[in-house]
Amino acid sequence: MTIREDQKEKRRQDILYAGLGLFIQKGYSGTTIKDIARTVGMSTGLLFHYFASKKELYLALVSLGVEGPMNTVQPTQMEPLAFFATTADFVLENIRTEPFFAKMFVLMHQAYYSDDVPASVKELLSGFDIYTPTADIIRQGQANGTIREGDALALSIAFWSAIQGIAETLAVHAHLPCPQSEWITDLLRAK
Amino acid sequence: MTIREDQKEKRRQDILYAGLGLFIQKGYSGTTIKDIARTVGMSTGLLFHYFASKKELYLALVSLGVEGPMNTVQPTQMEPLAFFATTADFVLENIRTEPFFAKMFVLMHQAYYSDDVPASVKELLSGFDIYTPTADIIRQGQANGTIREGDALALSIAFWSAIQGIAETLAVHAHLPCPQSEWITDLLRAK
DNA sequence: CTATATATTGAAAGATCGTTCAATGAATGA
DNA sequence: TCATTCATTGAACGATCTTTCAATATATAG
Numbered sequence: 001m002t003i004r005e006d007q008k009e010k011r012r013q014d015i016l017y018a019g020l021g022l023f024i025q026k027g028y029s030g031t032t033i034k035d036i037a038r039t040v041g042m043s044t045g046l047l048f049h050y051f052a053s054k055k056e057l058y059l060a061l062v063s064l065g066v067e068g069p070m071n072t073v074q075p076t077q078m079e080p081l082a083f084f085a086t087t088a089d090f091v092l093e094n095i096r097t098e099p100f101f102a103k104m105f106v107l108m109h110q111a112y113y114s115d116d117v118p119a120s121v122k123e124l125l126s127g128f129d130i131y132t133p134t135a136d137i138i139r140q141g142q143a144n145g146t147i148r149e150g151d152a153l154a155l156s157i158a159f160w161s162a163i164q165g166i167a168e169t170l171a172v173h174a175h176l177p178c179p180q181s182e183w184i185t186d187l188l189r190a191k
Numbered sequence: 192m193t194i195r196e197d198q199k200e201k202r203r204q205d206i207l208y209a210g211l212g213l214f215i216q217k218g219y220s221g222t223t224i225k226d227i228a229r230t231v232g233m234s235t236g237l238l239f240h241y242f243a244s245k246k247e248l249y250l251a252l253v254s255l256g257v258e259g260p261m262n263t264v265q266p267t268q269m270e271p272l273a274f275f276a277t278t279a280d281f282v283l284e285n286i287r288t289e290p291f292f293a294k295m296f297v298l299m300h301q302a303y304y305s306d307d308v309p310a311s312v313k314e315l316l317s318g319f320d321i322y323t324p325t326a327d328i329i330r331q332g333q334a335n336g337t338i339r340e341g342d343a344l345a346l347s348i349a350f351w352s353a354i355q356g357i358a359e360t361l362a363v364h365a366h367l368p369c370p371q372s373e374w375i376t377d378l379l380r381a382k
Numbered sequence: 383c384t385a386t387a388t389a390t391t392g393a394a395a396g397a398t399c400g401t402t403c404a405a406t407g408a409a410t411g412a
Numbered sequence: 413t414c415a416t417t418c419a420t421t422g423a424a425c426g427a428t429c430t431t432t433c434a435a436t437a438t439a440t441a442g
Contacts, residue, residue, distance in 0.1 A: 027220060029307075034398095053401080148374070154367075154371070158374050162378070168352070179345045179352075187374050235429095236431085245430065
């Protein structure tokens with residue numbers, strides 16, 4: 001690996017991080033290549049030396065999220081309520097201490113739910129569904145009495161909505177206090 | 192009020208509602224005047240007969256939210272936890288049964304937190320802060336033992352984040368089941 | 383019915399954005 | 413050192429978007 005290749009890779013990371021911050025704050029269409037280039041301190045034309053297009057830059061970010069720490073949230077053999085406690089704790093702890101993680105969490109939500117993203121991104125994310133597998137785990141917890149009664153899908157929506165909303169808030173305002181993971185877990189806990 | 196004025200007003204409502212749906216799904220920049228015009232079935236030029244600009248159309252929507260049912264959420268003399276139970280119940284019930292309410296809730300969040308909105312909208316919303324007054328009520332509930340201990344602002348963020356996330360999900364997918372307001376209230380309740 | 387006001391269209395203007403490209407400066411390798 | 417490759421710029425191109433406008437159809441008023 002030559003010095004030039006190292007610096008090129010570092011420059012790519014800078015562009016990606018600048019893009020991440022702008023995309024979650026201004027949306028895909030609201031963010032211009034000029035915005036990103038100015039943030040990292042380069043000319044607009046030069047950015048195309050690192051990424052072939054705006055679409056590809058955004059897709060590279062979403063791919064980072066798909067392969068990254070986001071999908072460490074995997075169903076396990078844990079006791080159901082303990083799984084949610086662990087998951088909430090892991091995600092909130094990372095949101096609190098790693099700005100990149102918090103922003104990436106918001107970007108993935110944006111990429112999944114917004115219609116203001118390239119079709120290639122939608123294709124990459126098609127088939128992703130956090131609610132269905134989570135709802136299954138909730139049903140197991142309801143069966144063994146640790147998770148409250150109620151529509152499992154609705155409980156899943158409540159759990160992830162809370163985490164998602166917190167990520168959105170803290171990704172932009174890192175100075176605000178982060179809710180405790182136990183509060184979110186108690187949303188599911190049977191009394 | 193002539194027939195013409197009635198129809199003009201009705202047409203304005205149609206444009207506003209079409210814009211609301213598109214804005215929350217594609218963002219401000221991602222939504223084009225052409226999009227909105229096509230949705231209501233008129234030419235692009237005609238839309239400027241009803242709204243002077245895209246900015247003004249968006250601002251009219253946010254103004255509806257500011258004056259509308261959104262600010263019926265007012266601190267009262269209620270017992271603190273009862274206030275949150277009532278608020279969560281009111282908001283979730285409206286999100287569940289009134290698509291316009293759910294979408295408006297999402298739009299207000301977008302207008303407040305996104306940087307992809309006209310400066311005039313930011314000015315209209317400056318000074319709005321749901322967290323600070325809510326955190327005050329939480330402190331009262333902590334004082335009388337009905338609300339759990341912990342950073343009041345963080346509890347406020349957790350409460351509203353959950354509701355906001357649910358609104359975002361149901362505004363786009365109205366067929367999904369709506370979480371119970373008690374689940375959200377239990378997020379604050381002392382054990 | 384006639385004249386005036388309103389509704390509507392499609393095209394054009396003006397602005398902005400993504401993208402390309404020729405030209406130049408800097409670093410690398412032989 | 414010199415030739416070659418890479419980094420960088422700024423201007424230009426084409427596409428798209430907001431907004432305007434002249435022209436036409438339709439409805440209202442007297």
